[in-house]
Amino acid sequence: MSTRIPVTTSSTSRARGCLLGLAIGDALGAAVEFSRPGTFVPVTGYRAGGPHGLAAGEWTDDTSMALALADSIASVGWNLDDQATRYVRWMRQGEYSVNGRCFDIGCTTGTALAEFERSGKPRTCGEVIDRSSGNGSIMRLAPVPMRYFSLLPGDIGRLAEMAVESSLVTHASPKCLSACRYLAIVLAGLIGGADKEEVLSPSWTMLQELRRQEPLHTEIEDVAGGSFRTRQPPQIVGSGYVVRSLEAALWAFHRTSDFEAAVLAAANLGNDADSTGAVCGQLAGACYGYEGIPQQLLAGLAGREMIEVAVSRLQATADEAD
Numbered sequence: 202m203s204t205r206i207p208v209t210t211s212s213t214s215r216a217r218g219c220l221l222g223l224a225i226g227d228a229l230g231a232a233v234e235f236s237r238p239g240t241f242v243p244v245t246g247y248r249a250g251g252p253h254g255l256a257a258g259e260w261t262d263d264t265s266m267a268l269a270l271a272d273s274i275a276s277v278g279w280n281l282d283d284q285a286t287r288y289v290r291w292m293r294q295g296e297y298s299v300n301g302r303c304f305d306i307g308c309t310t311g312t313a314l315a316e317f318e319r320s321g322k323p324r325t326c327g328e329v330i331d332r333s334s335g336n337g338s339i340m341r342l343a344p345v346p347m348r349y350f351s352l353l354p355g356d357i358g359r360l361a362e363m364a365v366e367s368s369l370v371t372h373a374s375p376k377c378l379s380a381c382r383y384l385a386i387v388l389a390g391l392i393g394g395a396d397k398e399e400v401l402s403p404s405w406t407m408l409q410e411l412r413r414q415e416p417l418h419t420e421i422e423d424v425a426g427g428s429f430r431t432r433q434p435p436q437i438v439g440s441g442y443v444v445r446s447l448e449a450a451l452w453a454f455h456r457t458s459d460f461e462a463a464v465l466a467a468a469n470l471g472n473d474a475d476s477t478g479a480v481c482g483q484l485a486g487a488c489y490g491y492e493g494i495p496q497q498l499l500a501g502l503a504g505r506e507m508i509e510v511a512v513s514r515l516q517a518t519a520d521e522a523d
C-alpha cells in the first residue's frame with residue numbers, strides 16, 4: 202500500500218502532528234468510549250456525547266496527561282517529581298483539562314497519584330503488578346519522543362530510559378515499561394523522518410539495537426514482531442490493556458495510508474476508543490505530519506490553542522538546547 206506523506210513535512214511538522222494527532226484521536230474516540238464495535242454508528246468525525254457527555258471535539262485524560270508532561274519538559278526539563286506534581290494538579294484542580302475539570306481518570310493512574318501525594322516518590326508510586334498493565338502511559342507518551350527524538354540513532358538507550366521513567370510515575374508493570382520503550386523509538390524514528398514500513402519492520406536497526414540493550418517483554422515483542430499485520434478484528438480489540446491497545450493502534454496505523462483513515466479505524470474499534478485513538482493519532486501524526494491532518498479535524502478540535510502552545514514551548518526548549 203502506498204503511503205501518502207505530504208512532501209512538505211519536516212521534523213517540526215511531524216512532532217506537531219504527533220501531539221495534535223494524540224488529541225484528535227482521543228476526541229474522535231471519546232464519543233464511543235465503552236461501546237462495543239458494531240453497536241454504534243461508525244465514527245466519521247467529531248461527535249458530541251459519550252460517557253462523559255462531552256461536546257464535539259473535546260478530549261479526555263489522554264490529552265490532559267500529555268499536556269501536563271509536555272508542560273513539565275518545557276518548563277523544567279526532565280524531572281519526574283515535576284511530572285507527577287503536574288498530573289496531581291490535573292487530578293485535583295482540573296488543570297490541563299479541556300473544560301477545567303478532571304472528569305475521568307484511570308484506576309491505576311488515580312491510585313498511583315494518590316500514592317505520590319502520600320510518599321512524594323514518583324519512581325515508586327506506580328503499581329508494578331501485571332494486573333495494572335493498562336494503556337495509561339502509552340496514551341500520553343508523545344512529548345518524550347517529540348522533545349528527544351534526536352537522541353536516535355546514537356543514544357537510543359537514553360530515549361528508552363526516559364520513556365520508561367515517564368511510565369513509572371503511574372504504570373510500572375514490566376509490560377507497560379516495555380511498551381513505552383518500543384513506542385518511544387517508533388515515534389522518534391517517524392519524527393526523525395524514517396519511513397513508515399522501515400520503523401514497523403521487526404528487523405528495523407533501531408529495534409534490533411533496543412532489543413540488544415534489553416529484550417522487550419515477550420508480549421510486547423510479539424506486537425513489535427508484527428502481530429498487528431496478521432491479526433484482524435475481532436482478535437484486534439480497542440482494549441485498555443496495554444498489549445492489546447498498542448497492537449490495535451499499530452493495526453489501524455499500518456493498514457491505512459493517511460492520517461484520517463488511521464485515527465478513524467482506531468476509534469471505530471470502540472471500547473477504549475479514545476485511548477486507541479490517542480495512541481494511533483501519535484503514530485499517524487508523527488508519520489504524516491501537521492500537513493497530513495485534514496483541516497476539519499484541526500478546526501473542530503476543542504482547546505486547539507492549548508495543544509499548539511504546548512508544541513511551540515517544547516520546540517523552543519529543544520532549539521535552546523541544541
Ligand SMILES: [Mg+2]
Nearest residue numbers: 261262263475
Ligand atoms: Mg481517555
